[in-house]
Amino acid sequence: xxxxxxxxxxxxxxxxxxxxxxxxxxxxxxxxxxxxxxxxxxxxxxxxxxxxxxxxxxxxxxxxxxxxxxxxxxxxxxxxxxxxxxxxxxxxxxxxxxxxxxxxxxxxxxxxxxxxxxxxxxxxxxxxxxxxxxxxxxxxxxxxxxxxxxxxxxxxxxxxxxxxxxxxxxxxxxxxxxxxxxxxxxxxxxxxxxxxxxxxxxxxxxxxxxxxxxxxxxxxxxxxxxxxxxxxxxxxxxxxxxxxxxx
Amino acid sequence: xxxxxxxxxxxxxxxxxxxxxxxxxxxxxxxxxxxxxxxxxxxxxxxxxxxxxxxxxxxxxxxxxxxxxxxxxxxxxxxxxxxxxxxxxxxxxxxxxxxxxxxxxxxxxxxxxxxxxxxxxxxxxxxxxxxxxxxxxx
Amino acid sequence: xxxxxxxxxxxxxxxxxxxxxxxxxxxxxxxxxxxxxxxxxxxxxxxxxxxxxxxxxxxxxxxxxxxxxxxxxxxxxxxxxxxxxxxxxxxxxxxxxxxxxxxxxxxxxxx
Numbered sequence: 001x002x003x004x005x006x007x008x009x010x011x012x013x014x015x016x017x018x019x020x021x022x023x024x025x026x027x028x029x030x031x032x033x034x035x036x037x038x039x040x041x042x043x044x045x046x047x048x049x050x051x052x053x054x055x056x057x058x059x060x061x062x063x064x065x066x067x068x069x070x071x072x073x074x075x076x077x078x079x080x081x082x083x084x085x086x087x088x089x090x091x092x093x094x095x096x097x098x099x100x101x102x103x104x105x106x107x108x109x110x111x112x113x114x115x116x117x118x119x120x121x122x123x124x125x126x127x128x129x130x131x132x133x134x135x136x137x138x139x140x141x142x143x144x145x146x147x148x149x150x151x152x153x154x155x156x157x158x159x160x161x162x163x164x165x166x167x168x169x170x171x172x173x174x175x176x177x178x179x180x181x182x183x184x185x186x187x188x189x190x191x192x193x194x195x196x197x198x199x200x201x202x203x204x205x206x207x208x209x210x211x212x213x214x215x216x217x218x219x220x221x222x223x224x225x226x227x228x229x230x231x232x233x234x235x236x237x238x239x240x241x242x243x244x245x246x247x
Numbered sequence: 248x249x250x251x252x253x254x255x256x257x258x259x260x261x262x263x264x265x266x267x268x269x270x271x272x273x274x275x276x277x278x279x280x281x282x283x284x285x286x287x288x289x290x291x292x293x294x295x296x297x298x299x300x301x302x303x304x305x306x307x308x309x310x311x312x313x314x315x316x317x318x319x320x321x322x323x324x325x326x327x328x329x330x331x332x333x334x335x336x337x338x339x340x341x342x343x344x345x346x347x348x349x350x351x352x353x354x355x356x357x358x359x360x361x362x363x364x365x366x367x368x369x370x371x372x373x374x375x376x377x378x379x380x381x382x383x384x385x
Numbered sequence: 386x387x388x389x390x391x392x393x394x395x396x397x398x399x400x401x402x403x404x405x406x407x408x409x410x411x412x413x414x415x416x417x418x419x420x421x422x423x424x425x426x427x428x429x430x431x432x433x434x435x436x437x438x439x440x441x442x443x444x445x446x447x448x449x450x451x452x453x454x455x456x457x458x459x460x461x462x463x464x465x466x467x468x469x470x471x472x473x474x475x476x477x478x479x480x481x482x483x484x485x486x487x488x489x490x491x492x493x494x495x496x
Contacts, residue, residue, distance in 0.1 A: 012262050014254035020262055070273075097261035105261060141357075160277065163266045164463055203387040206459045207344065208280045226348030230395075233388035287456035290401045293409050294446045294453075294485060298492045300412055301442070304433050305496040308426040318417040327413030334409050338402035375407040381432060382411060382424050 005029040005080050006087035007038050009050065012098050020098065023047070024087070035075040035090060036064055039102075052102035059216060062152030066102055067091040072157035072214045094157040095166075106153055112169050113151075115195050116177040121188025139184045146179035146224055148217040155211035155221050167200040171211035171221035174202055178224040181231075197232050205229075282333075283340045289333035296327070342367040390455050390479075397452025400445050439493040446489035447482075454482035 004026050012020040025046050027038040036054055043050050054064040057076040064075045069089050080088065096104035126133065155171040162168045177196060180186045196202050205225050212222040254260045267273070271281045303314035317323065345367050346360030416423035424432075432438055458478040462471070 014260045014262075018260075020264075094264075097263045099259065099261055138356075160270060160463060163270070197388070199387065203391065206284070206463060207348075208277070209344070209347075210276060212347075213276065220347065223347040226344075227350055229388075229391055230348070233392050236388040237392070281460070284456055284460040287453040287460070289409075290397075290405060290449050291453035291457075291485070293405050293413075294449050294489070296412070297408060297442070298446065298489055301433055301496065302492050304426065304429050305492070311426045311429065315417055315423060318412070324414050324417060327409065327417075331406065331409040331413050334401070334405045337398070338406055341398050341402040371403055371406075374403040378404060378407045379411065382429075383421065 003029055005038070005083070005085060007035075007042065008087050008089045009039070009042070009102070010091045010098075011050070011101050012092075013049075014100065022089075029080050029086075031081055033080050035066075035068055035073070035078045035080060035088065038080055038088075039075065039090070050102075051100045060150055062150035065093050065152045065154050065157065067094055067157065072154040074152060074154070074216050077216060093153060095159070095163045096153070096156070108166065109151070109153060109156060109170065109172065112173045113176065116169070116173050116192055117188055117195075118176045118180060120180060120183065120186050121191060122185070123187050133185045135184060142184070143179045143182035146175045146182070146219055146221075149175055149179070149219050149221075150217055152216065154214045154216065158210040158214040160208055160210065161204050161206065165200070165204060168204045169196070169201050171205075171225065172219075174205075174228060175219050175221040175224040178228055181228070193232060193235060196228065197236070202229050202232060283336065286333040286337040286340075289330040290337065292326070292330050293334065338371065342371070390451070393448065393451040394455035395452075397448035397450070397455075401449045401452055404445055405449065433496055439496060443486075443489055443493050447486040450482040450485040450489075451479075454478040 005028075007025045007027055008022050009025060010020050011023045025038075025042045027041045027046075029038075034057075036057055039050065039052055039054075043052075052064070052066070052075075054076065055061040057064070059074055059077045062074075065072060066075050067073070067090070068075065068078055069083065072093060075090070080086075090102065092098045092102045092104050096106055096108070099105050149172055151172060153172070156162050159168070159171055162170050174196060177192045181189045181192060202225055205222075207222060207226055209222045212220045215221065271277045300314055303310040318327070342364055346363040349363060351358040351363060411421065415421045433442075455478070458474050461474050461478075
């Protein structure tokens with residue numbers, strides 16, 4: 001097992017150059033090191049100008065998503081040892097504009113997330129005197145999977161539709177909408193339906209399934225989207241067949 | 248766009264790499280996806296093939312024989328062979344994805360995905376046998 | 386509109402998945418190549434003439450064609466990145482499906 005490995009890292013310094021370049025660094029490769037450890041070694045010992053995001057280093061904050069050897073990965077959860085001696089290609093996350101080096105702008109997602117209202121929407125709040133909203137374990141199981149999303153954006157990097165059409169609302173946003181739609185305490189399904197049933201909403205998805213493949217938290221956004229397509233389609237049919245004369 | 252403009256704090260220049268037209272060749276899963284989508288062409292082909300067959304049948308025994316002879320043409324056999332493989336691929340991928348897309352609740356309990364997939368395949372076998380029986384009984 | 390087209394696509398997908406493989410196998414090469422003796426003309430004629438058969442076949446054809454139309458439309462968008470020709474693609478695909486369904490109706494009506 002080699003004890004050093006080469007990292008081929010994308011550099012983009014907009015104040016100096018118009019295009020991205022690749023810079024190679026050789027870092028130690030102890031068995032337990034992940035790609036993020038390699039990048040931190042570069043920053044600490046080899047090249048302090050390298051820019052990238054990271055935080056918790058344990059797969060829960062969602063900051064360190066990058067493209068490693070062509071695949072969207074959390075660099076804190078990807079071991080260097082699995083690349084058989086390297087070299088390992090580290091690029092910024094796909095489908096997002098690159099600000100600098102490995103740092104991308106995810107402002108587009110943040111806007112879309114707000115649009116789907118990822119919070120409990122209630123027609124009326126229960127007064128505090130009536131106590132808390134109670135939920136059985138089965139009711140929580142309905143949406144628990146979709147609540148695991150850490151907003152790491154790997155699914156957007158893998159989504160071909162998002163790559164082709166940046167107006168597509170995207171896997172994580174829909175999965176998070178579903179997390180609330182399927183929560184028994186929520187009453188906002190109708191409001192979310194309006195946003196999601198636009199063409200840039202769920203209907204742009206062609207169920208490639210890559211989003212589910214790359215999700216580090218097993219959220220299965222593809223499943224969430226397909227389930228929602230059925231729900232939305234049936235709602236549309238119902239509204240057509242039994243139009244409500246103004247709620 | 249902002250090419251050639253010096254990058255400043257108030258005029259940042261973000262890099263937006265373009266997607267290659269051949270993105271579907273870059274990963275096995277993307278290629279498999281495109282094959283799955285193109286299987287719809289085989290579906291359309293067999294619709295027309297079946298309509299041509301039914302037309303031939305309704306025009307009389309001779310036309311039916313002529314249709315069978317035409318379908319023996321090696322080019323048509325190859326086309327149908329490829330089409331058959333594509334249609335089977337469509338069926339397999341469709342049933343594989345069904346449990347992901349459909350969550351069924353029976354008496355408050357979620358039906359496990361395996362059961363949904365199994366019942367789809369069972370239905371497929373039943374439909375196949377029914378059609379074969381209808382056509383082959385004498 | 387989109388949800389309705391998606392429902393047609395899904396129904397067509399199910400129907401095509403269940404029925405087309407066996408039909409493709411039998412009429413596509415088992416009968417022509419003589420692996421299995423093809424049904425006699427009288428038998429097929431009696432089968433096809435039955436109103437239930439005609440109805441089912443019409444349903445299968447129409448749904449399968451709309452399945453193709455919806456899927457192919459998106460394949461053209463995504464595969465060839467030609468969203469700007471969007472309306473033309475929709476006309477070609479769904480128009481084609483409508484025409485095909487009309488053809489199916491005609492053929493089955495005149496059995």
